[in-house]
Amino acid sequence: MADEPGFQLKGSAPERYEEYVAPLMAPFTTALLDAVDLCPGDVVLDLACGTGFAARAAAAQVGPAGRVRGVDVNADMLKVAVAHHPRLYPDIEFTEASADRLPYPDATFDAVVCQQGAQFFPDLTAALTETARVMRPSGRFAATVWADMSLSPYLTAQYEAIKEYGGDEAAADFSTAFACTADRLTDALGKAGCHDVTTREIAFGIALPPLTDFAPGHLSVLPWGQRLADAHGEETLAAAGHSVAARLADRTGPDGRLTLPFTAILATAIR
Ligand SMILES: C[S@@+](CC[C@H](N)C(=O)[O-])C[C@H]1O[C@@H](n2cnc3c(N)ncnc32)[C@H](O)[C@@H]1O
Secondary structure (H helix, E strand, O other), rough: OOOOOOOOOOOOOOHHHHHHHHHHHHHHHHHHHHHHOOOOOEEEEOOOOOHHHHHHHHHHHHHOEEEEEEEEEHHHHHHHHHEEEEEEEOOEHHHHHOOOOOOOOOEEEEEEEEOOOOOHHOHHHHHHHHHOOOEEEEEEEEEEEOOOHHOHHHHHHHHHHHHHHHHHHHHHHHHHHHHHHHHHHHHHHHHHHOEEEEEEEEEEEEOOOOHHHHHHHHOOOOOOHHHHHHHHHOOOOOHHHHHHHHHHHHHHOOOOEEEEEEEEEEEEEEO
C-alpha cells in the first residue's frame, strides 16, 4: 500500500513520523478528545490512527475499565503505534483495516475519533457510513482535518516549496491534505445517518523547533515529501525543506524558533 497515492508512508518514515508531527498534533488531539467527552469505561475507536496519538490519549481517559481500538491501512504506522503503546492500560489493540471495512460488530463503540485521516479516505461517505455502523446509538464522533491552508502559514510555506521544487503535480498531491471541507464532512455525516452534526474551526499557536532542521525532517515524513525525493532526489527534498524555512524567515526569532498559527476543522456528530 505504501506506493499508493494519498497518505502512505514507507521506509523509515513511520518511525520518524512522531518526532516531527507530535508538536503539530498535540493541542488538536486534546480538542478532538474533549469533543467526544470520554468517561472511564468507554469503548473508543481511533480511526486512521497512524502511530496512535489519539488512541494513547483516549486510553488515559477511559482508564483500565475502558477499551481502545485503532485502525489504519498502513501496517508500518501500526507497528510504531504498538511500540509506543505505554502499556499502562493493557487494552489498546491496533488492527490493519480500511475505514470503509471495519473489523468490528455493529454498535461496538461509545465514541470514534479521527485525527487528520478523513481527507485521505477514497470514499468519505462510505467510510463514515461504515463508522456509523460500528457506533452505538447516541455514540459520539469527532474528526479533525486541516482547514484552508491559508490559515496555517507553515503549511502554506510547505505547499509553495513543494510547488517550487516538484511542480504542479506535486503541489496537487499535497493539496489532498486540504481536500476535506466542512461542507463535505457535514454532507457525508448526514448521509451516514448521524445527527447533531457541527463543524467549526479551531486554531492553536504552535511553537516550532528551528526550521533549518525541522522543515526538511518534517517533509521527509510526509508522503508528498517522499514522492518529491523519489522523483527528484534527496537533495531536492532538502532544498524544499530549506525553502520552507526561508519563506518563514521574517517570522523567525534570532534563536531560529517561531510560533505559528495552525487551523483545523473540528467536526462532531451523534450516531
Ligand atoms: C495524516 S495521517 C494521521 C494519522 C494519525 N491519525 C495522527 O493523528 O497522526 C493519515 C493516516 O490515515 C491513514 N489512512 C489513509 N487512508 C485510510 C483508510 N482508507 N482507512 C484507514 N486509514 C487510512 C494513513 O495510513 C495515515 O496513517
